[in-house]
Amino acid sequence: MSDTDSKSATPTVYAPKLYLDEPDRTAEALATFRPLESCRYSIDYLGDSTNEFMECDCPEERTLVGDDEYINHACDENSDCINRLTLIECVDGLCESTCGKECQNQRFQRKQYADINVFLTEHKGYGVRAQSNLEANTFIYEYIGEVIDEEEFRDRMVQYDERHFKHFYFMMLQTGQFIDATMKGCLARFCNHSCNPNAYVNKWVVNGKLKMGIFAKRDIQKGEEITFDYNVDRYGATAQKCYCGESNCIGFMGGKTQTDAASLLPHIYSDAMGVSASQEKKWIKIKKAEGTLNDLKNKNENGENINIEFVESLIMEPCDNVKDVTKVMSVLLQCNNKLIASMLFKRLWLTYNYEDEDDEDKNLKQLLLNQVIKLHGYQCFKNLFQLFQDNDDDILSDIIEFLYHLPKSTKNGIISSHIDTEVKVIGDEYPDLLEDCNKLLQKWDTFDTYTRITKKDISNVSSTTSMKKLMDQRRIRLPPGWEIIQENGRPLYFNREQNRKLIDPPISHSDNNKQPVSLDRRNRSLINRHNHNNTIKNNSEHRLGDKRSYSSRDLHQSEDFVKKKKRIELEEQQALLRAKEEDEKREKERFQQETERRNILNQIISDVGKSKELEREQSLKLEEEKKRKHIERKANSQLSHLEHKWEKFFASFVPNMVKKYNTDVNLSHDAIKQCARDIVKTLSTKEAKRGSNNSPPEKMDKYKHEKVKSFVNQYMGKFIQKYKDKKFKTSHAS
Known part of the structure; x- marks a missing residue:
């Protein structure tokens, strides 16, 4: 192989284009719009989150970084803060009882933006670049503007189009609500589109309001332009040509002419559903091969850019680790899209229904289900009840069953989320689910409430x-x-x-090497008692010594000396008596504490016994359920095997019966084949349902032949009539 060949065989590493030498145009760009510090709401309720504020459980963690300066590490990027994991910011005054002031999950509130500035691009107008290296998932900027409803959004789209605006700055906040940064906004409005972006947009709950934040999708180098995919999160009046220059560029952005190749799912949804980029590419390739890709349009449900056909083609997999559960719960907590919510719940359902092969699998399943509860699980499922309450009793039944089999927890989350009220409403509206709802509520009544x-x-x-x-x-x-x-x-x-x-x-x-607290306390008590007695003894000796010094003058025989000596002895006796009383009092308190502790331990042992009994009952129920499913699978397998035998039997002669109908109306070869397949499938299913003893015969008898022939005649007669009617309507219309 030549040197040229060896070089061409080396895989190329993606190197982003840097704009370090372009002049800073930030001041110039700020003059083109009115800067805002935070979003302005045309109506007060716009942007309101349906989720109530939730207080995290993170402890305050302060470390000294200077002489008198401390940093609180609570709720930072490496913590397990349930608010941060579910895209909710902590709030001072509401969360300070745990994580404390200045916790690290307040980036929107403190405007902890990345170091960026504006420069002028060749074809795209202004753009935004990083002024320093940014790590993946770094918060870059909040997308700020005027929050408007859908009616105002439609009016402004027409106005801006009539005024020949070259650039559009709309971003969807939630169903029927949009952020317009065209006339009023912030530097984030200058982030351009790319078909291979280095940033993404995430929706966060901040003090009861929904906010859109731009985050680094990967590590971003200093001087690199910051871009995200408009087709996921942004809307414009007309399609515009794309100048991103990436190898996978689709040519256009926004508008009705965009193809499904732009984006099949928003980034946060695909991440939670476990969808990889290779899956999207494979699906697009299949659609192109079928010639149907150009006929498809991004189907927007609730105003979001989601290809429904692609989502429905996905096969969900159970969650394998805590990270998967976290992604699913963070989306479910804010999701109001029924299709996405049902697919994500299916992941949790498959996780719960995963068959345990060993103790390791059981422990993992228990860990994942505990994580579901921890990440505001009851609040999340309350939202799902409200989302599917109108017309989805099947998924409501699955949610109730899933909740019933979650591990035992405290009752606090149930009370704070009011999910028990939703369960009662569902039991009243769906009589078929009343028994399951009551069963779930009875189980929750056994949970303890803790402060x-x-x-x-x-x-x-x-x-x-x-x-x-x-x-x-x-x-x-x-x-x-x-x-x-x-x-x-x-x-x-x-x-x-x-x-x-x-x-x-x-x-x-x-x-592990430290002594128990109780032992330290006991030692401290003994030391204090010893020091107290020594003090009394030393004081008495000191006083006696003073009096002995007068013996040289023969004062020890005086009456005054005798009285003072008796008084000192009396004081010593009283001090010893008080010390004895204090010892007895401490001993009594210790005995009472020990008694209370023993009572609590007995209660814990009793609770553990009840818990084990409940676990045994659940284990027996799970075993029965497994046996039932095994029997069902076996029966279905036998039915499928029998049906396959009948298909082979009918396929040997049904196609020949169907061919003769081709002469009358000139049916296509594919239509004839499809009719034959449908007839064979229908007949096979009927025969298989008659029972396992009903196997196909080795040869076709006359009676069976006539019966099949009659069925074929009826089926093809109806099919040909429909074909003629359709052909007549087509010719008449033309």
């Missing part, structure tokens, strides 16, 4: 011994999954995933 103790609770409570103890415990860094709750007026440590309660703080792996 999670926060820093606000501590600051508002008087300084009692238990609260002092709680404040000391609050300073201890709890292992992941643990939180402080209050039960019957006493603080406890609770782990929702493990369903465990502890009196003393749980010890993480890094604290």
